Structure formats: structure tokens, C-alpha cells
Amino acid sequence: MSSSRRTAVRRFFAIPVAAAVVAAIGLTPLAAGAASPTVAELGPVSVELDKTQAGIGLGQTLKFTSNVRNPGEQELSGAIAHLNILAVDPGVYVDPEDWSGERTQYLDPLGGGETEPLEWELQAVNSGRFMVYVVITSGQAASEVVSSKAMRLEVAPERTLDASGLIPIAAGVPGVIVLLMVLVMVRRRRHRPMPSAT
Structure with missing residues (x-):
């Protein structure tokens, strides 16, 4: 048998043998374009x-x-x-x-x-x-x-405190305190007992 004929015979038997090996180990040729079997399915979750x-x-x-x-x-x-x-x-x-x-x-x-x-x-x-x-x-x-x-x-959004509204309050508090102190002093003087005449 000539060498060219032997090569042709080998090629003829090589194709079905390769296909059988691929099928036996469960692989799909990439040329077939089959999807990978590792894709996970979550089902109806x-x-x-x-x-x-x-x-x-x-x-x-x-x-x-x-x-x-x-x-x-x-x-x-x-x-x-x-x-x-x-x-x-x-x-x-x-x-x-x-x-x-x-x-x-x-x-x-x-x-x-x-x-x-x-x-x-x-x-x-x-x-x-x-x-x-x-x-x-x-x-x-x-x-x-x-x-x-x-x-x-x-x-x-975050609520920020309006500082302009605090200025009148801050200015008025000391005045109110002074006014209350004056009223207390006046009331004490009015209720202070008068010295008796000798």
C-alpha cells in the first residue's frame, strides 16, 4: 500500500474515533456553538x-x-x-x-x-x-x-436652623432679665416697713 493511501485511510478512521471520544467524555465541540452546561438556573424563584x-x-x-x-x-x-x-x-x-x-x-x-x-x-x-x-x-x-x-x-433635605431669627431673641433676653430685677426691687421697697417715729 502506498504512503498516500495509508494517510487517507488514517484520516478516514481518525474522524469517527475523535467523535466517539468527544461523546464519551460528554464534551460538545466548540464549532457546534452549543451553550455551556455551567449556566445556573434559579427556577421560578x-x-x-x-x-x-x-x-x-x-x-x-x-x-x-x-x-x-x-x-x-x-x-x-x-x-x-x-x-x-x-x-x-x-x-x-x-x-x-x-x-x-x-x-x-x-x-x-x-x-x-x-x-x-x-x-x-x-x-x-x-x-x-x-x-x-x-x-x-x-x-x-x-x-x-x-x-x-x-x-x-x-x-x-436636612433642615437648617435660621440664625436670623435668633438675633432678636438673644438681644431681648438680657433686657427682660433686667426688667424683672427692677420690678422685684420696686416691689420690695413698697412692702418694706416704714421706720416708727420716736
């Missing part, structure tokens, strides 16, 4: 907030609860909850780390039909209008992300 809107003052804190529910039949494990906040008004800078020291919570395994409440706390560091929401995902690459409906948060 849902998350809801116990408030739809809230209003606080600058520097005040807000506490609320998100309820993560697994309506499916299979156990949900590896779920991660993350708190997010964004400004509605343009030009308002928001650093979520300043608003909450604990923005990520790791859920325990959640059985079918079970609900797990998660407590959150925010401290308002900016005034204005904001949207707050919680997302559920997992630690796997290309994991699905499930979001709650947003809660509308109104933060009132």
Missing part, C-alpha cells in the same frame, strides 16, 4: 419587598424586609440576595456602600413552597428621590438574575 414606597429625612434610617419565595418543587440552594439603590433625579451621586454596610446576604437552602424573609437597613446620605430593589442570583457564571419591584424612597 421570586422576591418581593414589604414596602412600595417610604419617606425619611436625611441621616435617618429605614428598615424593610424582602421575602424570597421558591414556588417550585425542587430545593433552591446557592441563592444570593443583593440590595441596590439608584437616584431618580439626574446629577445625584449615589454610592450604595454609604447607604448600607450589609448589601449582600447568602440564603440557606430553600425548599419547594418555602419563603425566607431578609431584613435590610438603609441610612439616607443624600436627599431626593430614589429607587430601592433587591436582586436574587447565584455564584455561577452567566447566572440568571431575578429582581424585585422597586420601592420608591423620598428623602427630605
